Structure formats: C-alpha cells, structure tokens
Amino acid sequence: MLLLLALSVCAQPGTGLPPRHMDSVVQIVEALEASEPGFTVPELARALGGCGTPGCRAVLGEPPDVPAAPPALPGEQWLLFTQLLRRDDDDAAPEGGAVLAPDGSTVALGPLFAGIEVGLKRATGCPTPTIEPPIDALYAVTIAEALGTSFLLARGADGHQATLGPAGCWDDVDDPQNYTLLGPPSPIPDAVAIGAMDGVLLGAQLAREPIPLAELLRGYYGTGNGTEKGRPPSSYRRRDFGVLTGPGKLEEEVVAMLRVLRELPPTQELLEDVGPEEMVAIARQAARDFTEVYVECPAIVPRxxxxxxxxxxxxxxxxxxxxxxxxxxxxxxxxxxxxxxxxxxxxxxxxxxxxxxxxxxxxxxxxxxxxxxxxxxxxxxxxxxxxxxxxxxxxxxxxxxxxxxxxxxxxxxxxxxxxxxxxxxxxxxxxxxxxxxxxxxxxxxxxxxxxxxxxxxxxxxxxx
The missing domain is CATH 3.40.80.10 (Peptidoglycan recognition protein-like)
Incomplete structure (x- = not known):
C-alpha cells in the first residue's frame, strides 16, 4: 500500500510496555543518545521502518540494517520503540505507530523522525541524494508524498474515499496503550498529519540550530502530560506550520513529489496516465484541503x-x-x-x-x-x-x-x-x-x- 506511514499494531494488554506517551519516547531518545554516539536516533528510526515508502527512500536513501538491541536500553523500552516504528504491509493499521503528546494531540513518529533527520543532515552539511525534479527534502519525507498519494488514490474512487483524517482516541490518557480511529482511515489520519507538521517544524529548527534530540523534543512537547507548565510550543503547531509553509508552498512540494514518484519504479504505474495538468490539479486540491483542515480550522478534542x-x-x-x-x-x-x-x-x-x-x-x-x-x-x-x-x-x-x-x-x-x-x-x-x-x-x-x-x-x- 502506498502510505507515507503504515503504522504498527497496537500494544497488547498485559505486555508491561511503557505508556505510548511522548514522555516515553523522550526517555528512550535520551538513553540512546547517551549510549549510541555513532548512530543517530532518526537513522535508527529509519532502520526500524519509519521511512519505508518509495519517496522517503529516494530522499534519505535505503535504510541501514537494524542493529541489535542497545545494551543501555531496557528490553521493554526497545520493544516499544520497535513497535512504534515497524512497518508491516500486511497490517498497515493506522492505530499504532503513534504516541500521545502532553498537549493532548497524537503524533505519528515516522514523519516526525524523518523530518528531524533532514534537519540534522542540513545542519551538519551531510548531503542527501540528488533527485530530479528538485524537491524540498523536508516536505518530501514528512507530508508531500503522503498528500500526493492520498489524493491520487482518491481520484479514481467514487468520491467518498477519505483523503484526510480521522481523529482517534486512546484507551487511557494516563497510560495510553491502544489508539482507535473514530472513522474510516485515510492515508493521512490525524496522527500522521500532526507528526508531519511537527517533523517540518522541528526539522527546520534543527537545521538552524542543532541541539540534542531529547532536549529538542522535551522543549517542544513539554513533559509530565502538560500538568505543570501550561502551553508547550507543540500547541501552536497549526499557526507555526502555516507561517513556515506559506501560501502555495505545500502545493508546489506536492507537485514536485508526484513528478518524482512518476519516475520511481514502484510508483510509475500509479502515475502513468496522469498528465501534468491533472498532477497540478491533484496537488492544488490536496494542499487546499490539508490547509483548511489542519491550519485554518482549529483542533477540536473529541469527547x-x-x-x-x-x-x-x-x-x-x-x-x-x-x-x-x-x-x-x-x-x-x-x-x-x-x-x-x-x-x-x-x-x-x-x-x-x-x-x-x-x-x-x-x-x-x-x-x-x-x-x-x-x-x-x-x-x-x-x-x-x-x-x-x-x-x-x-x-x-x-x-x-x-x-x-x-x-x-x-x-x-x-x-x-x-x-x-x-x-x-x-x-x-x-x-x-x-x-x-x-x-x-x-x-x-x-x-x-x-x-x-x-x-x-x-x-x-x-x-x-
């Protein structure tokens, strides 16, 4: 399936895994940064399957081999991290692969870490593969491929196929383990949209000022379920993404990504009968709908x-x-x-x-x-x-x-x-x-x- 992120299965009751909360991810990242200096966390996320789509692989390269479990990381933390990022095409359910953030939003880790990896590469001057036509790698690995694919797949449907959303809910916000969607899934459920926006914002921040990843995540999301310090920066993601992206930027990047996908063997057939004008029309609709739902309209916490x-x-x-x-x-x-x-x-x-x-x-x-x-x-x-x-x-x-x-x-x-x-x-x-x-x-x-x-x-x- 052509999804930007095929999210892993939910945790099973009684596994004793840490809660699927951003606090747990920050703790894992902190431990990995302290114990694995030669292997960046975003690269590890990619090795585990967080960037498995054709476009993401074209931009960031083939994923490295999955390493052995780091000795400094307890087994339950390593198991949680692998479950959150594992890609399994036979079970591409969008209920997994996401965590609850302190501001109450749900964030998919795949696009988040992909955007962070692009930001780190820019900060260190590490090149990414040269792609024709040229694309903005930060948008390509977070939202452009997902948007283009979602609206491309919907174009031949009966008009009722979901292209964005839906939201979902956790079984227990104090100990989140299982996340259930509130309607038919699209390639971009809310968790993927939020993870993509955060990936763009944090990747851009890292490119300007590289800092340890645990520090970056803690500063952006806050800790302790948001009970002590009030609003974290993540609660401003819609405003900040809209300011950073600007009018027309999202459409431009979706068009560029569709052109790239047309040249990649795994996706050539999907785009073989899509002409340049239709490609622009798909991108325009995708960018317009995404902007309305995730930038111009406010987030509403479901019951x-x-x-x-x-x-x-x-x-x-x-x-x-x-x-x-x-x-x-x-x-x-x-x-x-x-x-x-x-x-x-x-x-x-x-x-x-x-x-x-x-x-x-x-x-x-x-x-x-x-x-x-x-x-x-x-x-x-x-x-x-x-x-x-x-x-x-x-x-x-x-x-x-x-x-x-x-x-x-x-x-x-x-x-x-x-x-x-x-x-x-x-x-x-x-x-x-x-x-x-x-x-x-x-x-x-x-x-x-x-x-x-x-x-x-x-x-x-x-x-x-």
Missing part, C-alpha cells in the same frame, strides 16, 4: 479524549447550516484551563454538573474553549445543545472556560473562536455566512459571558 460520559436519552439533530452563535463563559470553573489535563478535568466536572445537578442529557455547550490552544467537543456540530434556553436549535453555544467578568481570555484564546472556529464553520457549511453572534445575556437573565468578554465580542463580525 472520548476528555473522558465524556455517554449522552443520556436520544440526541436531537440540528438542521445545518445554523444562523447563530451564542458566546458564554463557564463562570465555574472560574479559572482558565491552560493544559490538556486541566481542561479535560474541567470538561468532566461541567458534564457531571449539567447531568447530575441540572438534569440535562449531556454537557450543554456545543464547544468549550480552553486556554491551552484547543477547543473541546461538547455536543458538537450536529446535535441540539442546552446552552441558550429557547434558542438551542438555532445556533451553536460556545463557552469559554473561566470567569471573564473583569478580565479577558488570552489573545490567542479569543482568536481561537473569532479568527478560526467561526470562519471554519462558515467554510464547511455548518454556519451561514451572514450568521448572527450574540452573548448569552442578550437572550436570558444572566451576566454571561461576563462584562469583559461581552464588550470584546461586541467588536466581532456578526455581533448584533
């Missing part, structure tokens, strides 16, 4: 990731597109949540209050806004909420975690809704382009969303 209880009763469907947005603050919790752990805790507390005290079927909001850079799915895009009495079927209820009577959310947190969620909802057909935006107090006897936040939303597009 199963924050530990939601089941919905009680039968949810009522919304009729889309809706015409209104209603802005709330939670008031309680009164403090903004700045980490995945804190926001997930706040979501569970609100759902308990709404179900057990208020007697509602579920948490009332459609979406909840954390100050960790993420939105959290409440009732979501398709189901009537319980946020604005008398108006629940007419609009989405979006609640900011915190009491914003006297203070404002962080500028990034304001922009998450104003500049990302609302335009995304319009582009994807969930919200009318001429929607109306109101604060909760305009439609009920309440101070919600607090004086400070209300005066802020008076300046937003659509406010009436």
């Amino acid at each position: 199963c990731m924050w530990g939601a209880r089941p919905y009680r009763g039968t949810p009522k469907p919304l009729t889309l597109p809706l015409g209104s947005i209603y802005i709330h603050h939670t008031f309680s919790p009164s403090d903004p949540c700045r980490t995945f752990a804190a926001c997930a805790h706040a979501m569970r507390a609100m759902q308990r209050f709404h179900q057990d005290t208020r007697g509602w079927d579920d948490i009332g909001y459609s979406f909840v806004v954390g100050s960790d850079g993420y939105l959290y799915q409440g009732r979501g895009w398709h189901w009537v909420g319980a946020h604005t009495k008398g108006y629940n079927s007419k609009g989405y209820g979006v609640g900011y975690v915190g009491d914003f009577s006297a203070t404002l959310p962080d500028p990034d947190t304001i922009a998450l809704v104003r500049d990302e969620l609302l335009p995304c909802a319009v582009r994807t057909g969930r919200l009318h382009h001429n929607y109306t935006l109101r604060g909760h107090r305009q439609l009920g006897h309440t101070d919600c969303p607090g004086n400070s936040l209300f005066h802020e939303i008076e300046t937003w597009h659509g406010f009436k």
Whole structure:
C-alpha cells in the first residue's frame, strides 16, 4: 500500500510496555543518545521502518540494517520503540505507530523522525541524494508524498474515499496503550498529519540550530502530560506550520513529489496516465484541503479524549447550516484551563454538573474553549445543545472556560473562536455566512459571558 506511514499494531494488554506517551519516547531518545554516539536516533528510526515508502527512500536513501538491541536500553523500552516504528504491509493499521503528546494531540513518529533527520543532515552539511525534479527534502519525507498519494488514490474512487483524517482516541490518557480511529482511515489520519507538521517544524529548527534530540523534543512537547507548565510550543503547531509553509508552498512540494514518484519504479504505474495538468490539479486540491483542515480550522478534542460520559436519552439533530452563535463563559470553573489535563478535568466536572445537578442529557455547550490552544467537543456540530434556553436549535453555544467578568481570555484564546472556529464553520457549511453572534445575556437573565468578554465580542463580525 502506498502510505507515507503504515503504522504498527497496537500494544497488547498485559505486555508491561511503557505508556505510548511522548514522555516515553523522550526517555528512550535520551538513553540512546547517551549510549549510541555513532548512530543517530532518526537513522535508527529509519532502520526500524519509519521511512519505508518509495519517496522517503529516494530522499534519505535505503535504510541501514537494524542493529541489535542497545545494551543501555531496557528490553521493554526497545520493544516499544520497535513497535512504534515497524512497518508491516500486511497490517498497515493506522492505530499504532503513534504516541500521545502532553498537549493532548497524537503524533505519528515516522514523519516526525524523518523530518528531524533532514534537519540534522542540513545542519551538519551531510548531503542527501540528488533527485530530479528538485524537491524540498523536508516536505518530501514528512507530508508531500503522503498528500500526493492520498489524493491520487482518491481520484479514481467514487468520491467518498477519505483523503484526510480521522481523529482517534486512546484507551487511557494516563497510560495510553491502544489508539482507535473514530472513522474510516485515510492515508493521512490525524496522527500522521500532526507528526508531519511537527517533523517540518522541528526539522527546520534543527537545521538552524542543532541541539540534542531529547532536549529538542522535551522543549517542544513539554513533559509530565502538560500538568505543570501550561502551553508547550507543540500547541501552536497549526499557526507555526502555516507561517513556515506559506501560501502555495505545500502545493508546489506536492507537485514536485508526484513528478518524482512518476519516475520511481514502484510508483510509475500509479502515475502513468496522469498528465501534468491533472498532477497540478491533484496537488492544488490536496494542499487546499490539508490547509483548511489542519491550519485554518482549529483542533477540536473529541469527547472520548476528555473522558465524556455517554449522552443520556436520544440526541436531537440540528438542521445545518445554523444562523447563530451564542458566546458564554463557564463562570465555574472560574479559572482558565491552560493544559490538556486541566481542561479535560474541567470538561468532566461541567458534564457531571449539567447531568447530575441540572438534569440535562449531556454537557450543554456545543464547544468549550480552553486556554491551552484547543477547543473541546461538547455536543458538537450536529446535535441540539442546552446552552441558550429557547434558542438551542438555532445556533451553536460556545463557552469559554473561566470567569471573564473583569478580565479577558488570552489573545490567542479569543482568536481561537473569532479568527478560526467561526470562519471554519462558515467554510464547511455548518454556519451561514451572514450568521448572527450574540452573548448569552442578550437572550436570558444572566451576566454571561461576563462584562469583559461581552464588550470584546461586541467588536466581532456578526455581533448584533
């Protein structure tokens, strides 16, 4: 199968392996860097199968032989590392090969380490194979081959084949072992998209300023499940990837990679009837869709990731597109949540209050806004909420975690809704382009969303 990353099988219960968390990877990398000075970790990742596709092999060369288990690495850590990177074409399930990061996102290690290897080669002046037509190796080994292949394979399908996504959920965020997708897999499930973006960002950073890999990963992702230090740089990946990539860059690199794939024996047949104009059209669609989903639209943490209880009763469907947005603050919790752990805790507390005290079927909001850079799915895009009495079927209820009577959310947190969620909802057909935006107090006897936040939303597009 032509996938950028064919992810390995999930861990089996009772294996005693370390959790599939980025903290575990950082510990492994640290041990390897200390004990194996002549063998870089990205090269080891490639040897184990993290870069097995034709394009990746063309750019970085044939993988080295798999070495023996390093003596300094405990057997369970070596087994975890090999499971996360092993490529098996007979079992190319996208549930494995990924780890949970402290910011709550899920990262595939194959494209992450491939991008890091390109960055290291650039930093040390180590050449990569010369390829015609010329390509940007950093994009080629992370996202360009995957994007081109995904949209190329979909072109002859019935129009319903997935090209991007879906997201997934872990069995236990404190001890993640098994990751399950929430829908039909594409060649680029969310974990691969996130790993690719991180591979580009960290590869570019290393090319400018080489530092030990464990230090790089710890600085970017944070440690300890994000409970101590607030937002890590990884929570800004969408913004930073968009800035680094720039308009047209992704399309340009997908076109270049498709041209390379047309010359490689394993993929020649796949592209033999694809002309230059169609190749450009495929790349344009791929770049446009990827940018909309992973750069312009915000990340939304699914219910199963924050530990939601089941919905009680039968949810009522919304009729889309809706015409209104209603802005709330939670008031309680009164403090903004700045980490995945804190926001997930706040979501569970609100759902308990709404179900057990208020007697509602579920948490009332459609979406909840954390100050960790993420939105959290409440009732979501398709189901009537319980946020604005008398108006629940007419609009989405979006609640900011915190009491914003006297203070404002962080500028990034304001922009998450104003500049990302609302335009995304319009582009994807969930919200009318001429929607109306109101604060909760305009439609009920309440101070919600607090004086400070209300005066802020008076300046937003659509406010009436």
